[in-house]
Amino acid sequence: MIEFKSAGYSYGGKALFGGVDLDLASGSFHFLTGPSGVGKSTLLKLCYGELRPTEGNVTLFGKDLHHMDRDELAAARRRIGVVHQDCQFLDHLPLDENIGLPLAVAERGVLKDESNLKELIAWVGLSQRANALPPELSGGERQRAALARAVIMSPDVILADEPTGNVDWEMSQRLLRLLVELNRMGKTILVATHDLQLIRAAKTQVQARVLRISDRQLQLAGADL
Amino acid sequence: MIEFKSAGYSYGGKALFGGVDLDLASGSFHFLTGPSGVGKSTLLKLCYGELRPTEGNVTLFGKDLHHMDRDELAAARRRIGVVHQDCQFLDHLPLDENIGLPLAVAERGVLKDESNLKELIAWVGLSQRANALPPELSGGERQRAALARAVIMSPDVILADEPTGNVDWEMSQRLLRLLVELNRMGKTILVATHDLQLIRAAKTQVQARVLRISDRQLQLAGADL
Amino acid sequence: MSVAADFIAVFIRDAQSDRVVPPTGYTATLTLFTAGAMAFLAVFALALSLASGRLADRWGEDLAKSVTVRISAPLDQVAAQTAAAVRVLETTAGIASVRVLTSAEQQALLSPWFGPDVPIDDLPIPKLIEVIETDDGFDATGLRLRLQTEAPGAVLDDHTRWRKPLTVAAGRLRSLGWTSILIIGAATAAMITLAANAALAANLQVIRVLRLIGATDGYIARAFIRRFTLRALGGALIGATIGMLAIWLLPEAGDDRIFLTGLGFRQSQWFLPLIIPVLAAVVAFFATRAAATRALGRLS
């Protein structure tokens, strides 16, 4: 689905990482970890084309990011669900419309009354808050909503950046179960997190590989995780 | 310093909690916990007057929130350092100026070259990023910067809302040490978090009380924490 | 998408993308108001231009081409010299018509000064010949020379020099009007561009979110373009209508030979101000389109 070929990224000269070879194969489940500021979010941004690699290549669905035009990129993004670290919403739309936004943008219509949407909102525990505006949500509620929005389109790939930073342990387990279930349905999943407990819990449920950025390299984490 | 007298809050009729009696005495260290959406951030907002209680009273530095005018509130806020859950910065100012902002606003001048500021920035591990604009920071870097901004003025009270949600375990221990040290210097501290590990780690270093919101009540958590 | 298709799309309701782009608040009102105020001013400038134009034209026709030849001669020679002068004039190239004023006409000319009862015929006052030039005009120096030999008492008197400044003034007023319209138009375009840019800048966050979840540039731009174009159109329509109403209500003095008592539109001219809202919409369309393209280009 998404492939890195000796890809690297640097913000204005300062290389974050380089020579990354990575294949997010269909149906795979990856964790990405590493200390704060090491480049986890940056690597995720390469996966959905918010950034282009400053060295090497990144291929989305078989097409090189360097050669995709803006509309192709938009099309590719509709196949990728992303939970951003700073979960961004449209503050003037109620939560359910925000979660349904990818459907609206894909011009499949606003499916406010679709049962799938309602079910999903219930799963992340936001049924009570469906009509609230994003600024009226608590931190954890926003994070759950972001995850719901990322999966609503049933995308091929789901990228989640620190999806459980603001929720309690029980809720984080619940969100993890959602991701695991989607992975069992064949979705490709990549989760960036610093929460090692979450990774350990996941490994009991799913065959997941744990990647770690250190020394400007992407490494496979040892069995200690 | 900050006192709740049978205070309660409800957003448009839906009561979050009520009858809260709480005294954040000078030099005390409190944790506030509870599941996502239970009202932790709301309770903190009452502590610095972003919200006024819908029932009962909240007193800041001996003055009732209900009777404070806008300039009095501003003055009180200069004695309270806050780490907001969605760490907000001025995106057009570099990080060091953002961290020094409370000094500027208190009209004590922009102390860009003050050693205190530099030291603090180094403590939260941001020396390398001092000239970056906030949107160029990683999630964890923003959170650390927010904590630095909260303590720069050496305020009497420090309120931190989920200050370690986006940083790894080592960094969170480091930030905790900063708070503990400030508490030893006599500052009043209240940290809202869902990270029970952090609370446990803190209890080994400092005499902290753990509060929990549940059943719309503020309760003292048992010895299990 | 082609420009034309884009423009037509502006007028097709799209509830969904209208909802996705947040209300643009003050910039929206600003656009509406700016378009309205500017259209109002433009209507007045247009009326001023048209009225001065009418005036300049009329004076141009009535006066610029009118010349008088005056015969001052002893009473017994007047008739002969007049006839001679008329012959000369009739054979001069560039003269359309020649007419000797009657006593009654000459009396009418004098009456403001001397009252209606001057016995013109008995007086040794000059005879006047009215000459209408062709568009090409005639050679005044040559004519003067010929008149001197044929009718020594004839004096060629060119009225244009009395009236010229008035024609010039009318022309200048007209160009002042057109210049104002140009300035107003340019200012409106600039203001709408800036307002659109401000709205886009304020909504950069929204645009970023939309891009990130896979919205195409067209989808995002459309909503902004539609909003600003319709707002400029609406505002300009309101402004132009109020302007036209104001002009229609202006008291109209009968004689529009006199300056600006007839500051208004004549018949079909009433349709001219209606072009203003159309122009405003077109300007807003291109301004917002350029602004949106630029803003989107900055996002990945």
Next chain:
Amino acid sequence: MSVAADFIAVFIRDAQSDRVVPPTGYTATLTLFTAGAMAFLAVFALALSLASGRLADRWGEDLAKSVTVRISAPLDQVAAQTAAAVRVLETTAGIASVRVLTSAEQQALLSPWFGPDVPIDDLPIPKLIEVIETDDGFDATGLRLRLQTEAPGAVLDDHTRWRKPLTVAAGRLRSLGWTSILIIGAATAAMITLAANAALAANLQVIRVLRLIGATDGYIARAFIRRFTLRALGGALIGATIGMLAIWLLPEAGDDRIFLTGLGFRQSQWFLPLIIPVLAAVVAFFATRAAATRALGRLS
């Protein structure tokens, strides 16, 4: 803080609070440009008003109060009747001065029509008496009756009726100018208010952060007010200067008795357009102040 102190504070540099409030980008340019364009238009409207005003005044003085009495009588009675009429006029209330035109003057009046060599004195044409009214004017009917008995050949001829429409036109043009100035002023105020509101709305996040870390309302408002006021002042200064330059460069025809060939300022009038930027600054100050107060009031 008092309004006056607030206003003065605008002109005191405060590098720190200027830095804290983010650059307002397009709304800033918009304000600058709006103020400039509107000031430019206002200068022209002012020039138009002043020129028409001058004209109306001059015609008012020269013509509205000038009346002629015409003595048409047999040649031998002219002198006696003229003297009688002058006596009557001199004793009439509301008449400031009375003067019999000399032959030379009468000849000058006639020369456009008859050439310079009419032998006025030998002709039985009427004698003219120029009468200047006082501001209050005189009773025309009463005067006519008295003249009829004392000097039967005297005819009171009121020039005002010939020139009145011109005076009316000039007056109307002047009020058109003033109306434009008012509309331009109101539109500018509205636009600056809206631009300030847009800027505040776009910066709500910044304002919230500042409030949360303990900034007072005054501190926050000051930075916005200063910015918009200075921008309106600067823009209007530029616009007014360009406008004045344009008017100064207009070719000036000599005789400003003729409409608008003298569209310009006279001596001290050149200072009048300089009031425009001051007014723009004051308007911007109050507009931004109100907008900031409102925006801040919405935050806790």
